[in-house]
Amino acid sequence: MSEVVKSxxxxxRPSVGQYLAxxxxxxxxxxxxxxxxxxxxxxxxxxxxRPVNITNLILQNSYIIIMALGMLLVIVSGHIDLSVGSVVxxxxxxxxxxxxxxxxxxxxxxxxxxxxxxxxxxxxxYWIAYWRIPSFIVTLAGMLVFRGLSLWVLQxxxxxxxxxxFQLLSTGFVPDLFGVGRPNxxxxxxxxxxxxxxxxxxxxxxxxxxxxxxDNEPFGFFVARNGIIAVAIVYFAWLLATYRGLPNxxxxxxxxxxxxxxxxxxxxxxxxxxxxxxxxxxxxxxxINTERLTFLAFVNMGMxxxxxxxxxxxxxxxxxxxxxxxxxxxxxxxxxxxxxxMSGGVGKIMGAVVGAFIMGVMNNGMSILGIGIxxxxxxxxxxxxxxxxFDVYNKNKQS
Amino acid sequence: xxxxxxxxxxxxxxxxxxxxxxxxxxxxxxxxxxxxxxNGAGKSTLMKILSGVYPHxxxxxxxxxxxxxxxxxxxxxxxxxxIIIIHQELALVPLLSIAxxxxxxxxxxxxxxxxxxxxxxxxxxxxxxxxxxESPAALVDSLGVGKQQLVEIAKALSKHVxxxxxxxxTAALQENDSQKLLDLLLELKAQGITSILIxxxxxxxxxxxxxxxxxxxxxxxxxxxxxxxKVSEARVIRDMVGRDMAHRYPERTPRIGNxxxxxxxxxxxxxxxxxxxxxxxANLTVSAGEVVGIAGLMGSGRTxxxxxxxxxxxxxxxxxxxxxxxxxIDVSSVxxxxxxxxxxxxxxxxxxxxxxxxxxxxNITLANLAGVSARGVIDDTAxxxxxxxxxxxxxxxxxxxxxxxxxxxxxxxQKVVLSKWLFAGPQVxxxxxxTRGIDVxxxxxxYGIINRLADQGRGVxxxxxxxxxxxxxxDRIYVMAEGALxxxxxxxxxxxxxxxxxxxxx
Numbered sequence: 001m002s003e004v005v006k007s008x009x010x011x012x013r014p015s016v017g018q019y020l021a022x023x024x025x026x027x028x029x030x031x032x033x034x035x036x037x038x039x040x041x042x043x044x045x046x047x048x049x050r051p052v053n054i055t056n057l058i059l060q061n062s063y064i065i066i067m068a069l070g071m072l073l074v075i076v077s078g079h080i081d082l083s084v085g086s087v088v089x090x091x092x093x094x095x096x097x098x099x100x101x102x103x104x105x106x107x108x109x110x111x112x113x114x115x116x117x118x119x120x121x122x123x124x125x126y127w128i129a130y131w132r133i134p135s136f137i138v139t140l141a142g143m144l145v146f147r148g149l150s151l152w153v154l155q156x157x158x159x160x161x162x163x164x165x166f167q168l169l170s171t172g173f174v175p176d177l178f179g180v181g182r183p184n185x186x187x188x189x190x191x192x193x194x195x196x197x198x199x200x201x202x203x204x205x206x207x208x209x210x211x212x213x214x215d216n217e218p219f220g221f222f223v224a225r226n227g228i229i230a231v232a233i234v235y236f237a238w239l240l241a242t243y244r245g246l247p248n249x250x251x252x253x254x255x256x257x258x259x260x261x262x263x264x265x266x267x268x269x270x271x272x273x274x275x276x277x278x279x280x281x282x283x284x285x286x287x288i289n290t291e292r293l294t295f296l297a298f299v300n301m302g303m304x305x306x307x308x309x310x311x312x313x314x315x316x317x318x319x320x321x322x323x324x325x326x327x328x329x330x331x332x333x334x335x336x337x338x339x340x341x342m343s344g345g346v347g348k349i350m351g352a353v354v355g356a357f358i359m360g361v362m363n364n365g366m367s368i369l370g371i372g373i374x375x376x377x378x379x380x381x382x383x384x385x386x387x388x389x390f391d392v393y394n395k396n397k398q399s
Numbered sequence: 400x401x402x403x404x405x406x407x408x409x410x411x412x413x414x415x416x417x418x419x420x421x422x423x424x425x426x427x428x429x430x431x432x433x434x435x436x437x438n439g440a441g442k443s444t445l446m447k448i449l450s451g452v453y454p455h456x457x458x459x460x461x462x463x464x465x466x467x468x469x470x471x472x473x474x475x476x477x478x479x480x481x482i483i484i485i486h487q488e489l490a491l492v493p494l495l496s497i498a499x500x501x502x503x504x505x506x507x508x509x510x511x512x513x514x515x516x517x518x519x520x521x522x523x524x525x526x527x528x529x530x531x532x533e534s535p536a537a538l539v540d541s542l543g544v545g546k547q548q549l550v551e552i553a554k555a556l557s558k559h560v561x562x563x564x565x566x567x568x569t570a571a572l573q574e575n576d577s578q579k580l581l582d583l584l585l586e587l588k589a590q591g592i593t594s595i596l597i598x599x600x601x602x603x604x605x606x607x608x609x610x611x612x613x614x615x616x617x618x619x620x621x622x623x624x625x626x627x628x629k630v631s632e633a634r635v636i637r638d639m640v641g642r643d644m645a646h647r648y649p650e651r652t653p654r655i656g657n658x659x660x661x662x663x664x665x666x667x668x669x670x671x672x673x674x675x676x677x678x679x680x681a682n683l684t685v686s687a688g689e690v691v692g693i694a695g696l697m698g699s700g701r702t703x704x705x706x707x708x709x710x711x712x713x714x715x716x717x718x719x720x721x722x723x724x725x726x727x728i729d730v731s732s733v734x735x736x737x738x739x740x741x742x743x744x745x746x747x748x749x750x751x752x753x754x755x756x757x758x759x760x761x762n763i764t765l766a767n768l769a770g771v772s773a774r775g776v777i778d779d780t781a782x783x784x785x786x787x788x789x790x791x792x793x794x795x796x797x798x799x800x801x802x803x804x805x806x807x808x809x810x811x812x813q814k815v816v817l818s819k820w821l822f823a824g825p826q827v828x829x830x831x832x833x834t835r836g837i838d839v840x841x842x843x844x845x846y847g848i849i850n851r852l853a854d855q856g857r858g859v860x861x862x863x864x865x866x867x868x869x870x871x872x873x874d875r876i877y878v879m880a881e882g883a884l885x886x887x888x889x890x891x892x893x894x895x896x897x898x899x900x901x902x903x904x905x
Contacts, residue, residue: 208779208780266776266777266779267772267775267776267777268768268769268772268775268776268777269775271761271765271768271777272768274754274757274761275754275757275761275765278754278755278756278757279750279751279753279754279755279756281750281751282750282751282752282753282754282765283754283765284712284733285709285712285733285743285745285751285752286733286765286766286819287710287732287733287734287736287737287738287766287823288733288734288765289732289734345754345756345757346756
């Protein structure tokens, strides 16, 4: 009965060391990403950070990251979606058939496929939200159903190639508006602008925190952290500029990430999803329509899975019955590596994106090193386990 | 005096807090020893040390039990010595039978195979001992909380208990189950079992306890011998809170206005057993500035009535009308009920009232996010200001509004729940057991808040199992029995005896 109120009142001016120790959980995964990248940069003799490889890294992981955004919402709301890999395959197949066999134009196919994705999400979300069938079971069924349907749609064949306009979804690059071409000045300008915007936002938020006397990080740490991130953004933009510029899919990904980060942090819908995952009954008794919210989380997931399916198909320039196999595992792993909780209510968009990049860099780095797929799986599995143990360990230490 | 337990100079610190400071605690053999104190006084910490939850070495001081110094490595050690603690949150497996639960981890086996006939036979004997008339094969799930409590005690008896510790055993029990439990404690005492009873209910303590030890802020304040002379409740309360509590219920001069809420012909059926009617033709009115109580035993349908009113959160086939200020309102969903001016503060704040993982601010604004947002985007400053406002006016003791509510004490958690509902701006608040499981000081603050709400011209419906609380707080009291409101009494005429007789006559 007698709980002890912890006195977490911050000391007047925490040192960088103290602050870092207290917020290890927040920065841990970002730090881990940096360390992993540095490690592979070393052991691959600089291949990892070569412009062409960075471009590849983004193209290879874009669909995982896009789905991780939706999966984060699903997991925060206390559910799981195992069907996304099959939905990727199915939507890719449907898009291919429409484009290649029916010769429909790209601008028609893309919206139709997004709607198909939403319908798939709605069909699964309906049972989960309104009938309270466990999401694990509903989406496990979905995983089988849509894998089967993609085989059926493609008649077991690969379908392709696609018109140029569809391929641009994945393999296109933002053209250089300044006409230089190499290096791509637009990419550099956008990179600098993004870094500037990031710094501006960080400074504004810090000023606001200070105004209300909230727990702020030490100034030196603030400068160092944001400085490093800004330099990193500009540096990566430069790397990409020296190759072919910014991939279209990077823009899509970045915009979606910003939208979902805003949605989870600053909107009432986002807030309600966290409350739903944290305590569904309390949320319901606070007047929140928990069923509809759960339903919408799955509709959203379906839409993002459809987008990912089209991007993946566009990248391979063909739809195959095997497309998207086991993607759900990478997506779910990314979200958990990023700090989300299995029981719901906890997790951040940026965490999920960092988690996806950790998986992506490891895949890429190990492939460059020529490590066999067998060892790759073992290592990835252990990293997932280690990340979650680290998380739980930190949580226990705090309480 | 024959001492069974002696805890000397016990100190225990958590990061930032000294939970126990040189506590001395002695229990005489064969007595019922009550341990009281406000939340945070250190009762649970002391008992966790005694039961081995905090093992030897994590605290200072020494324990002598039955003449032997104890150095406990864990709960298993303390149970082997005959010290058994029954926690407030019962540790039973709902989908196992009574017999399986009693011998869980302690199975009666013959060459590794469970001896079921023997298990059942011994369970039956134990159940007879605790006065529980159930089959040993019955699932724990199918029993009420009161009976589950008895199963816990039977389980303790199966382990040859010498010292039984009960942490708020009656908190979730209704009046007659509580009485039965206390009778059982007296009976166990007659058989030579010593018990330590932690409770907030002073009337129960004065009924059964031989000695009372009061803890405050991690130190022993007093040890009172009840057998030598009668110890007054006022004395105990004074020791608990460290000040005289002249009135347990703050004064209020009621200013009652027009009829605010009017519930007519309310009928509710059980959500699973569709042939069972839970609420029968209930009619109730609440006026502006009035505190209306609902008395009744647990299971009489009070909570079900409140929850069915509040957005049909309970039951099916609900019929009846709800009027606010004479106009019929739609309460068919929680959202509509809230928008139409109702609020319901649940009896189970942890499971139904709060998102424990989230901070004080986010819990306060949860039911009225529209109040701190524009076009679906939350205004951080407005939200923070709203939370700070309630932290101040409600006296929520927390280092900041960004503290997770799970780190708050029960009383402060309850204030967060009340803040959440006040921020939604209701005209009528239904408070379901608002002071359950919170200490005397916090109770007094909650009463003050209730009076303030009434003074603001809101209507308050107060549901409570503690009759003195209803008598002390309400202007009018409805009596509920078996799903029907069987009568009402103005506060001036009400007494515990009258209410009880209305319940019994139905």
